[in-house]
Amino acid sequence: MGEVHIKHDIPAAMDFFALFQTTGWNQAYQATPQDLEQALHDSWYTASAYQNGELIGFGRVLSDGVLYAMIYDLIVHPDFQNQGLGSQLLNRLIAACQQANIRAIQLFSAHGKVPFYERRGFVVRSAQAPGMVYQVTPPSND
Numbered sequence: 001m002g003e004v005h006i007k008h009d010i011p012a013a014m015d016f017f018a019l020f021q022t023t024g025w026n027q028a029y030q031a032t033p034q035d036l037e038q039a040l041h042d043s044w045y046t047a048s049a050y051q052n053g054e055l056i057g058f059g060r061v062l063s064d065g066v067l068y069a070m071i072y073d074l075i076v077h078p079d080f081q082n083q084g085l086g087s088q089l090l091n092r093l094i095a096a097c098q099q100a101n102i103r104a105i106q107l108f109s110a111h112g113k114v115p116f117y118e119r120r121g122f123v124v125r126s127a128q129a130p131g132m133v134y135q136v137t138p139p140s141n142d
Helices: 013-021 033-041 085-099 114-118
Strands: 004-007 045-051 054-063 068-076 104-107
Touching: 004 054, 004 085, 013 033, 013 054, 013 068, 045 085, 054 085, 068 085, 085 104
Parallel strands: 068 104
Antiparallel strands: 004 045, 045 054, 054 068
16 A cells, blocks of 8 residues: 555545545435535635545535634545544644634534544534534425
């Protein structure tokens, strides 16, 4: 295996699309490579991990740069999971937020990944904590 390099660039659309596809998330989102490219360009901070020129990991932050930051799309290719790469990427994302003195760093956790984030200082919100997700539903006939 070659050395892993982490850069703060936006990966090529097709490279990110291929990595994104490894998560299974796109079954619900149905995002095109162009959709994902736009999302990446609208990010506040990104970290891309490469080995031998191949994108093997990625994470990004959306933020107002002052109060709030939200971590999205922390992805490690399945062939490279459980080797510390996810932790390295997450640490870079958190460090960028801390350097900007952002007050609240939040994230969405993929199913089954809560323990990974808890070991790194994140806590699950209680049922009484603020926070909701907009669920697109068909209009009612009321």
